[in-house]
Amino acid sequence: MDDLLLPSAFLIVVGSLIALIGTQMTGKARRATRAEILPADQENPLGRGKAVMAGGWFVFLLGLLGLLAVKLV
Numbered sequence: 246m247d248d249l250l251l252p253s254a255f256l257i258v259v260g261s262l263i264a265l266i267g268t269q270m271t272g273k274a275r276r277a278t279r280a281e282i283l284p285a286d287q288e289n290p291l292g293r294g295k296a297v298m299a300g301g302w303f304v305f306l307l308g309l310l311g312l313l314a315v316k317l318v
Contacts, residue, residue, distance in 0.1 A: 260305030267298025
C-alpha cells in the first residue's frame with residue numbers, strides 16, 4: 246500500500262491547485278461590472294469557475310482518501 250502514497254500526495258497537490266484556479270475564476274476580480282451585466286438567458290461565466298473548483302475539490306478528496314487507505318492498511 247505504500248505505492249499509493251506518492252500518487253495520493255500528487256492528487257492532493259493537483260486538486261488543491263485546480264480548486265485555487267476555480268476560486269480565482271469565481272472571484273470578485275472576474276465578476277462583471279454593472280455596465281457589463283448580460284441578460285439572464287446568456288451563459289454565466291461564474292458557473293464555469295464553480296465547476297472547476299468542484300472538480301478540484303473532488304480530485305483533492307480522492308487523494309485524501311488514498312492517504313487514509315495507506316494509513317489504515
